Amino acid sequence: SAVISQKPSRDICQRGTSLTIQCQVDSQVTMMFWYRQQPGQSLTLIATANQGSEATYESGFVIDKFPISRPNLTFSTLTVSNMSPEDSSIYLCSVEVTGDDTQYFGPGTRLTVL
């Protein structure tokens, strides 16, 4: 299994600023993902965070807007850059545990952009 913590749990930010969200896992994992969950919309994958290399972004998401770091096998950050109200959402970190064949999610970061 895996226990995931995220910081901050919530934040209210001004338009044009940036926020960095941290994700910490209690064990080493290969696959680490960042999702967005907007009101009334399905959970959407932003990118896969790769340890030691650039993240792999899904269609519609770009590195300039959502830079991701993954310095080791237990930690990753997602930055939401130059925020607008449309970025208001819940951002979730997730991992896939090999051998466990299970996906675990963090509690999420609730972001409101004014």
Added chain:
Amino acid sequence: QKEVEQDPGPLSVPEGAIVSLNCTYSNSAFQYFMWYRQYSRKGPELLMYTYSSGNKEDGRFTAQVDKSSKYISLFIRDSQPSDSATYLCAMSEAGGYQKVTFGIGTKLQVIP
């Protein structure tokens, strides 16, 4: 048309009822089907993971996949107030969790 369609509800049932949650999909290449439960202000947790058509049972939960109809279901027997949550269906073409398409989620409330 969305790849995965799921009624957002809300669905209210009395305690002890059998709950049926459903999703339809359009991509015939989907082979792996999942159900997640998400409590309010929490991340989703994986409930059921099935491959191809058929049934899978785990305690009070049964997942059913009908690939010919592109239709999946989750049944909850003897529903409890603690089952009140949003249930997300999800599916993928390949194993693993890298390319998973989620439904919008159905909000379920079990009334004591």
